[in-house]
Amino acid sequence: MEAAPWARWREIEVVIDAVHDIGPDRRIAARAEVRAPHCERCGPAARMSRHGLLTRQLRDLPHDGRPTWLSVQLTRWRCAACGQTATPSMAGVQSRRRMTQRLIDWLVRESAVRPAAQLAREAGIDEKTVRGVLSAARGRVAVLS
Ligand SMILES: [Zn+2]
Numbered sequence: 001m002e003a004a005p006w007a008r009w010r011e012i013e014v015v016i017d018a019v020h021d022i023g024p025d026r027r028i029a030a031r032a033e034v035r036a037p038h039c040e041r042c043g044p045a046a047r048m049s050r051h052g053l054l055t056r057q058l059r060d061l062p063h064d065g066r067p068t069w070l071s072v073q074l075t076r077w078r079c080a081a082c083g084q085t086a087t088p089s090m091a092g093v094q095s096r097r098r099m100t101q102r103l104i105d106w107l108v109r110e111s112a113v114r115p116a117a118q119l120a121r122e123a124g125i126d127e128k129t130v131r132g133v134l135s136a137a138r139g140r141v142a143v144l145s
Pocket residue numbers: 039040041042043046079080081082083084
């Protein structure tokens with residue numbers, strides 16, 4: 001049932017730098033390979049230059065049975081014309097929930113056969129968060145999220 005690692009990583013467009021197991025967790029350090037976004041003010045004509053890095057911590061699918069953190073380095077960009085900074089959004093990530101879309105898909109799929117408390121333990125997230133994800137996925141408004 002587990003897809004090959006290379007196939008799984010392609011969908012979120014990251015390059016893996018390092019994998020560490022710390023306690024029960026797996027921590028995966030990665031870089032997002034994304035092109036410079038256009039400046040919101042100036043559009044595609046303006047030149048964007050690199051403006052440092054920022055790291056996003058995301059919960060991801062359990063990996064080899066371990067709750068997994070994905071630590072992704074993203075390049076920040078700055079418009080040469082107006083100075084506006086921009087950070088490209090990542091494919092396959094729900095920014096509001098700080099987790100990957102494939103983790104959400106996994107929770108929804110597995111919730112048919114296993115209780116939310118168990119999924120929460122396996123993914124290393126709060127049971128309330130799992131319930132919120134499942135409620136939202138069913139098209140209901142989560143009361144506690
Ligand atoms: Zn600009």
